[in-house]
Structures are given as structure tokens and as C-alpha cells.
Amino acid sequence: MSAKIMIVEDDPDICDILSYNLETADFDPIIFHNGKDALKACISDPPALILLDLMLPGMNGLEFTRTIRRDNRCQDLPIIMITARSEEMDVLHGLEQGADDYITKPFRPKEVVARVKALLRRRLREEDKIFQWKELVVNFSQRHVTLNGKDLELTPKEFLLLEALIEARGRVLSRDQLLDKVWGFDYYGAPRT
Structure with missing residues (x-):
């Protein structure tokens, strides 16, 4: 069974690019275009990893991350932020709020998939031997x-x-x-x- 990867991104083109590359790598991508719907789905059925935009309608990526990190069922989920905000302070703030990795747009899709694989490998070693x-x-x-x-x-x-x-x-x-x-x-x- 392939790992479920949650994509939280309001741009349909970016969702398509990420989804295609994840499917090619045998992942099961699920897409949400706003933070509130993604949060509900994440809490009810946690994915293996979250790819998260910062600038989302309804609930921004930082608020989403803070909420996830407070929930016992989801607090250890790997989160990779993918955003156009590329200033050093934005990167630091994202990582300090709980992101495990931070990628700026434009991004290389194959690199994103490689980072997803690396985080999941690390998590598997930590979780279940x-x-x-x-x-x-x-x-x-x-x-x-x-x-x-x-x-x-x-x-x-x-x-x-x-x-x-x-x-x-x-x-x-x-x-x-x-x-x-x-x-x-x-x-x-x-x-x-």
C-alpha cells in the first residue's frame, strides 16, 4: 500500500504537478485547496506526510502547522512547507512553527519527491522497527x-x-x-x- 501524501495548496496547477510526480513515485496524493478542510481530514485520517503552502484561504499554513502540532494524533506528522515566501525570516519562522522542511517556489518536482522519501524513511526508522x-x-x-x-x-x-x-x-x-x-x-x- 502506498503512503498517503496530503497536498494543501490553493493553486490547481501546482497541485497537478505535485500530484503527478507523487503518483509517478507510487505515492497516493490527496489534495485540499484550503487549510480548514485539510485540517479536518488530517485529524480524522492522518496522512503519512503533508506538503503545505503558507498562503492559503481560510487558515494559513502557519496556523495549520501550529494546530496540527497541538493535536496528539497528528503532532509528529512530517510537514514540508512549499511556498513563494523565500526571505530568511520566513524560512526560519516556518521551521520554528513546526515544519520539518521548507521549499521555496519555484521548486523542482523531483527534488520534492526525494525530500518526501527522505522524511518518510527517517520516520519509518524512528517509528516501527x-x-x-x-x-x-x-x-x-x-x-x-x-x-x-x-x-x-x-x-x-x-x-x-x-x-x-x-x-x-x-x-x-x-x-x-x-x-x-x-x-x-x-x-x-x-x-x-
């Missing part, structure tokens, strides 16, 4: 394991053991190393558990 091998998928942050598309129920110790083995893939772990990683250094039980 996922391991996949063939039909096995392990989500470490959610402590969730699937095999052949079916959920596996593991005890906490089984999950820690699986995690230790995945982290050490390609290396041999001794029994003592596994005991230390899974049960902790103060484990005094039978070593053949």
Missing part, C-alpha cells in the same frame, strides 16, 4: 509477529528470544549470551530452560 524474512514479519515496536499472514502468539520470553536471534543474525550466540539477553544478567535458573 520491522524485520521481514520470507513469510515471517516481526514488528519490534508493537511486539507483533506474523507467519504466512497469520498472527503468532508468543510469550514475552519467546518474543525476547526471537528478537535476540534476529539482532544477531549471521552470528552464533552462546547459551550464556542468550540467557543474558532474554532473562537478564541476574538470572539464576537452570541454564537449559
Whole structure:
């Protein structure tokens, strides 16, 4: 499933350019021409990332960003501001208000897509550490394991053991190393558990 990218821009031509380039890169762009509608949609169904103009009807981009950053569901969403305001103070103000990146118009569409990919890569590393091998998928942050598309129920110790083995893939772990990683250094039980 492709990542949903919200475009908040009142210029239809710019929306078309961004949308086309995002679709070409296998993203799912959704377009809003004003901040209020975008804010409602963002709170009800948060996108993976927001491309945001500053000068919008109804609610400007800075106000939109401040509101998003106060909402628990959306406060960590990556925001790239794309605007004609290119003075140093505008850039600084946008970044200080919560933008993760700031691009001035005119922009290069492929560069925008590259910046979107970079921010999403960084966010994925921060959010969910996922391991996949063939039909096995392990989500470490959610402590969730699937095999052949079916959920596996593991005890906490089984999950820690699986995690230790995945982290050490390609290396041999001794029994003592596994005991230390899974049960902790103060484990005094039978070593053949």
C-alpha cells in the first residue's frame, strides 16, 4: 500500500504537478485547496506526510502547522512547507512553527519527491522497527509477529528470544549470551530452560 501524501495548496496547477510526480513515485496524493478542510481530514485520517503552502484561504499554513502540532494524533506528522515566501525570516519562522522542511517556489518536482522519501524513511526508522524474512514479519515496536499472514502468539520470553536471534543474525550466540539477553544478567535458573 502506498503512503498517503496530503497536498494543501490553493493553486490547481501546482497541485497537478505535485500530484503527478507523487503518483509517478507510487505515492497516493490527496489534495485540499484550503487549510480548514485539510485540517479536518488530517485529524480524522492522518496522512503519512503533508506538503503545505503558507498562503492559503481560510487558515494559513502557519496556523495549520501550529494546530496540527497541538493535536496528539497528528503532532509528529512530517510537514514540508512549499511556498513563494523565500526571505530568511520566513524560512526560519516556518521551521520554528513546526515544519520539518521548507521549499521555496519555484521548486523542482523531483527534488520534492526525494525530500518526501527522505522524511518518510527517517520516520519509518524512528517509528516501527520491522524485520521481514520470507513469510515471517516481526514488528519490534508493537511486539507483533506474523507467519504466512497469520498472527503468532508468543510469550514475552519467546518474543525476547526471537528478537535476540534476529539482532544477531549471521552470528552464533552462546547459551550464556542468550540467557543474558532474554532473562537478564541476574538470572539464576537452570541454564537449559
